[in-house]
Amino acid sequence: MVVLISGAGSNMAALMEAAKDPDYGVEIVAVGTDREGTRGIEVAREAGVPTFVVPFRAYADRAEWDTAMSDRIAEYTPDLVVSAGFMRILGPAVVGRHQAVNIHPALLPSFPGAHAVRDALAHGVRITGTTIHFLDEGVDSGPIIDQVAVPVEDGDDESGLHERIKVVERRMLVDTVGRLAREGWTVDGRHVRFGRTDTKENR
Ligand code: GAR
Numbered sequence: 001m002v003v004l005i006s007g008a009g010s011n012m013a014a015l016m017e018a019a020k021d022p023d024y025g026v027e028i029v030a031v032g033t034d035r036e037g038t039r040g041i042e043v044a045r046e047a048g049v050p051t052f053v054v055p056f057r058a059y060a061d062r063a064e065w066d067t068a069m070s071d072r073i074a075e076y077t078p079d080l081v082v083s084a085g086f087m088r089i090l091g092p093a094v095v096g097r098h099q100a101v102n103i104h105p106a107l108l109p110s111f112p113g114a115h116a117v118r119d120a121l122a123h124g125v126r127i128t129g130t131t132i133h134f135l136d137e138g139v140d141s142g143p144i145i146d147q148v149a150v151p152v153e154d155g156d157d158e159s160g161l162h163e164r165i166k167v168v169e170r171r172m173l174v175d176t177v178g179r180l181a182r183e184g185w186t187v188d189g190r191h192v193r194f195g196r197t198d199t200k201e202n203r
Contacts, residue, residue, distance in 0.1 A: 001177070002030045002078040002098075004086035009040020011084035011103060014170040015177060016047055025182040029076040032069070034088050050076070056088060066091035073098055082177060083135065087114060092137055100135040101180070103173055105165045107131060107147055112140035117162045126152050128161070130169040132176050134187060145180075145192045148172050 003012045012031060019026045031044035032052045044051050052072045059065035070093040073081055081100035083090065090100065106116035108131040113119070120128040129149040136142035148168045152161060184196035 001026060001028055001080040001082055001181070002032060002073050002076050003028055003044075003082045003084055004032045004034075004090075005038070005040040005044075005084055006034055006087040007038050007040055007085050009038065009043050009085065010166060011170055011173050012040055013043055014174050015082065015084065016044075016049065018174045018178065024178050026178060029078055030073075032072060034069075034086070040085070062089075062091060063093070066093040070094045070097050080177070080180060081135075082173075084173060089139055090135060095135050095137055101132055101145065101177070102135050102140070102142070103169055104131045104133070104140050105162060105169065107149065108133060108140055108144060117165065118158050121152065121156060121158060121161060128152055128165070130165050130172060132172060134192065143187050143190050143192045145185075146172055146176050 003015060005012050016028060018024045019028050028049055030050040030052060031041065032054065033041050034054055034056050036053055036055070041051055054065065054069045054072055056065050059068060069090065073094065074097065078098070081098045083100060083102040094100065104116060106120050107129045111119040127149050129147055131144055131147045133144045134142040150165050150168055179194050183194040186193050186195060186197045
Protein backbone atom coordinates (compact mmCIF):
# COMPACT_ATOMS: atom_id res chain seq x y z
CA MET A 1 0.00 0.00 0.00
CA VAL A 2 0.89 3.66 -0.37
CA VAL A 3 0.42 5.77 2.78
CA LEU A 4 -0.31 9.51 2.46
CA ILE A 5 0.54 11.89 5.31
CA SER A 6 0.81 15.61 6.01
CA GLY A 7 2.11 15.84 9.57
CA ALA A 8 3.55 13.91 12.48
CA GLY A 9 2.83 10.55 10.90
CA SER A 10 2.11 8.63 14.11
CA ASN A 11 -0.55 6.58 12.33
CA MET A 12 1.86 5.81 9.48
CA ALA A 13 4.49 4.78 12.05
CA ALA A 14 2.00 2.38 13.65
CA LEU A 15 1.35 0.81 10.23
CA MET A 16 5.08 0.54 9.54
CA GLU A 17 5.58 -1.21 12.88
CA ALA A 18 2.74 -3.67 12.19
CA ALA A 19 4.04 -4.34 8.66
CA LYS A 20 7.32 -5.70 10.07
CA ASP A 21 5.41 -8.89 10.86
CA PRO A 22 5.00 -10.91 7.63
CA ASP A 23 1.75 -12.39 9.00
CA TYR A 24 0.22 -8.91 9.06
CA GLY A 25 -0.02 -9.15 5.26
CA VAL A 26 0.84 -5.56 4.33
CA GLU A 27 3.80 -4.07 2.51
CA ILE A 28 4.19 -0.29 2.53
CA VAL A 29 5.65 0.44 -0.91
CA ALA A 30 5.81 4.24 -0.51
CA VAL A 31 4.85 7.18 1.68
CA GLY A 32 3.60 10.31 -0.07
CA THR A 33 3.03 13.82 1.20
CA ASP A 34 1.85 17.24 0.06
CA ARG A 35 4.52 19.07 2.08
CA GLU A 36 8.21 18.86 2.93
CA GLY A 37 9.68 19.27 6.38
CA THR A 38 7.28 17.22 8.47
CA ARG A 39 8.29 14.69 11.10
CA GLY A 40 6.29 11.99 9.34
CA ILE A 41 8.22 12.13 6.08
CA GLU A 42 11.51 12.12 8.02
CA VAL A 43 10.45 8.98 9.88
CA ALA A 44 9.58 7.26 6.60
CA ARG A 45 12.95 8.22 5.09
CA GLU A 46 14.84 7.06 8.19
CA ALA A 47 13.05 3.71 7.88
CA GLY A 48 14.18 3.41 4.26
CA VAL A 49 10.68 3.51 2.78
CA PRO A 50 10.48 5.22 -0.64
CA THR A 51 8.88 8.66 -0.34
CA PHE A 52 7.45 11.23 -2.71
CA VAL A 53 6.37 14.85 -2.32
CA VAL A 54 3.68 16.53 -4.43
CA PRO A 55 3.52 20.13 -3.14
CA PHE A 56 0.14 21.74 -3.67
CA ARG A 57 1.59 25.15 -4.53
CA ALA A 58 3.71 23.77 -7.37
CA TYR A 59 0.58 23.26 -9.51
CA ALA A 60 -1.69 25.75 -11.28
CA ASP A 61 -4.85 24.41 -9.70
CA ARG A 62 -6.35 21.62 -7.64
CA ALA A 63 -7.08 19.43 -10.69
CA GLU A 64 -3.44 19.52 -11.85
CA TRP A 65 -2.20 18.76 -8.37
CA ASP A 66 -4.68 15.89 -8.05
CA THR A 67 -3.54 14.41 -11.38
CA ALA A 68 0.12 14.67 -10.35
CA MET A 69 -0.66 12.98 -7.04
CA SER A 70 -2.56 10.21 -8.83
CA ASP A 71 0.35 9.63 -11.23
CA ARG A 72 2.92 9.47 -8.43
CA ILE A 73 0.79 6.96 -6.53
CA ALA A 74 0.35 4.87 -9.69
CA GLU A 75 4.13 4.46 -10.05
CA TYR A 76 3.99 2.11 -7.05
CA THR A 77 0.91 0.18 -8.26
CA PRO A 78 -0.56 -0.15 -4.77
CA ASP A 79 -3.58 -2.32 -4.01
CA LEU A 80 -4.70 0.26 -1.48
CA VAL A 81 -3.94 3.91 -0.64
CA VAL A 82 -4.18 4.85 3.04
CA SER A 83 -4.76 8.52 3.81
CA ALA A 84 -3.46 8.64 7.40
CA GLY A 85 -3.42 12.27 8.48
CA PHE A 86 -3.37 13.60 4.92
CA MET A 87 -4.83 17.10 5.15
CA ARG A 88 -5.86 17.83 1.56
CA ILE A 89 -8.95 16.70 -0.27
CA LEU A 90 -8.12 14.05 -2.84
CA GLY A 91 -10.10 14.64 -6.03
CA PRO A 92 -11.44 12.53 -8.89
CA ALA A 93 -8.03 11.82 -10.45
CA VAL A 94 -6.95 9.97 -7.30
CA VAL A 95 -10.28 8.61 -6.13
CA GLY A 96 -11.35 7.46 -9.60
CA ARG A 97 -8.13 5.51 -10.15
CA HIS A 98 -7.09 4.20 -6.73
CA GLN A 99 -8.92 2.38 -3.95
CA ALA A 100 -8.29 4.53 -0.89
CA VAL A 101 -9.24 4.66 2.76
CA ASN A 102 -9.07 7.64 5.11
CA ILE A 103 -9.02 8.07 8.86
CA HIS A 104 -10.91 10.95 10.40
CA PRO A 105 -10.84 12.05 14.05
CA ALA A 106 -14.62 12.16 14.61
CA LEU A 107 -17.63 9.88 14.34
CA LEU A 108 -18.71 10.62 10.77
CA PRO A 109 -21.04 11.87 9.41
CA SER A 110 -20.61 14.30 12.32
CA PHE A 111 -17.82 16.87 12.01
CA PRO A 112 -16.29 16.30 8.57
CA GLY A 113 -13.49 18.60 7.41
CA ALA A 114 -10.12 19.77 8.65
CA HIS A 115 -11.07 20.73 12.24
CA ALA A 116 -13.04 17.74 13.44
CA VAL A 117 -11.80 17.70 17.03
CA ARG A 118 -12.27 21.46 17.50
CA ASP A 119 -15.74 21.31 15.92
CA ALA A 120 -16.83 18.41 18.15
CA LEU A 121 -15.66 20.24 21.28
CA ALA A 122 -17.37 23.46 20.20
CA HIS A 123 -20.62 21.57 19.61
CA GLY A 124 -20.54 20.16 23.14
CA VAL A 125 -20.84 16.49 22.23
CA ARG A 126 -20.14 14.04 25.08
CA ILE A 127 -18.89 11.30 22.78
CA THR A 128 -16.71 11.66 19.71
CA GLY A 129 -14.15 9.26 18.23
CA THR A 130 -12.57 8.14 15.01
CA THR A 131 -13.73 6.72 11.70
CA ILE A 132 -12.04 4.78 8.92
CA HIS A 133 -13.87 4.94 5.61
CA PHE A 134 -13.39 4.47 1.89
CA LEU A 135 -12.76 7.66 -0.03
CA ASP A 136 -15.32 8.87 -2.51
CA GLU A 137 -15.47 12.22 -4.28
CA GLY A 138 -17.04 14.04 -1.32
CA VAL A 139 -15.39 15.31 1.87
CA ASP A 140 -15.20 12.53 4.48
CA SER A 141 -18.36 11.07 2.97
CA GLY A 142 -17.45 7.58 1.71
CA PRO A 143 -18.66 4.22 3.04
CA ILE A 144 -17.69 3.64 6.68
CA ILE A 145 -15.56 0.60 7.52
CA ASP A 146 -15.17 1.03 11.30
CA GLN A 147 -15.58 3.55 14.08
CA VAL A 148 -14.46 3.75 17.71
CA ALA A 149 -16.01 6.09 20.28
CA VAL A 150 -14.01 8.29 22.66
CA PRO A 151 -15.77 10.11 25.55
CA VAL A 152 -15.20 13.84 25.91
CA GLU A 153 -14.03 14.68 29.45
CA ASP A 154 -14.87 17.89 31.30
CA GLY A 155 -12.08 20.38 30.70
CA ASP A 156 -10.80 18.69 27.53
CA ASP A 157 -8.98 20.95 25.12
CA GLU A 158 -8.44 20.24 21.43
CA SER A 159 -4.93 18.83 21.69
CA GLY A 160 -5.62 16.63 24.75
CA LEU A 161 -8.77 15.18 23.22
CA HIS A 162 -7.05 14.67 19.86
CA GLU A 163 -4.20 12.76 21.53
CA ARG A 164 -6.70 10.41 23.23
CA ILE A 165 -8.48 9.90 19.90
CA LYS A 166 -5.17 9.13 18.21
CA VAL A 167 -4.42 6.34 20.68
CA VAL A 168 -7.57 4.44 19.67
CA GLU A 169 -7.28 5.57 16.05
CA ARG A 170 -3.88 3.92 15.59
CA ARG A 171 -5.25 0.62 16.92
CA MET A 172 -8.32 0.83 14.69
CA LEU A 173 -6.22 1.72 11.63
CA VAL A 174 -3.75 -1.13 12.12
CA ASP A 175 -6.53 -3.63 12.76
CA THR A 176 -8.73 -2.52 9.83
CA VAL A 177 -5.99 -2.17 7.23
CA GLY A 178 -4.60 -5.59 8.15
CA ARG A 179 -8.03 -7.16 7.73
CA LEU A 180 -8.61 -5.41 4.39
CA ALA A 181 -5.27 -6.75 3.15
CA ARG A 182 -5.74 -10.29 4.41
CA GLU A 183 -9.46 -10.77 3.85
CA GLY A 184 -10.34 -8.36 1.04
CA TRP A 185 -13.54 -6.33 1.13
CA THR A 186 -16.94 -5.85 -0.40
CA VAL A 187 -18.69 -2.51 -0.76
CA ASP A 188 -22.45 -2.62 -1.28
CA GLY A 189 -23.76 0.94 -1.43
CA ARG A 190 -22.86 2.45 1.94
CA HIS A 191 -22.15 -0.93 3.50
CA VAL A 192 -18.68 -2.41 3.78
CA ARG A 193 -17.83 -5.90 4.87
CA PHE A 194 -14.64 -7.89 4.97
CA GLY A 195 -14.28 -10.77 2.51
CA ARG A 196 -14.11 -10.95 -1.25
CA THR A 197 -16.89 -11.50 -3.75
CA ASP A 198 -16.63 -12.12 -7.45
CA THR A 199 -18.36 -9.02 -8.78
CA LYS A 200 -16.34 -6.55 -10.85
CA GLU A 201 -16.73 -3.68 -8.37
CA ASN A 202 -15.32 -5.58 -5.45
CA ARG A 203 -11.86 -6.91 -4.73
C1 GAR B 1 -5.12 11.90 12.79
O1 GAR B 1 -5.86 12.09 13.98
C2 GAR B 1 -6.09 11.85 11.61
O2 GAR B 1 -7.33 11.28 11.92
C3 GAR B 1 -6.23 13.32 11.31
O3 GAR B 1 -4.93 13.83 11.43
C4 GAR B 1 -4.26 13.11 12.47
C5 GAR B 1 -2.88 12.74 11.96
O4 GAR B 1 -2.03 12.32 12.99
N1 GAR B 1 -6.77 13.50 9.99
C6 GAR B 1 -7.60 14.47 9.67
O5 GAR B 1 -7.95 15.34 10.47
C7 GAR B 1 -8.08 14.45 8.24
N2 GAR B 1 -9.17 15.37 8.06
P1 GAR B 1 -0.61 11.64 12.66
O6 GAR B 1 0.06 12.53 11.62
O7 GAR B 1 0.12 11.64 13.97
O8 GAR B 1 -0.89 10.26 12.14
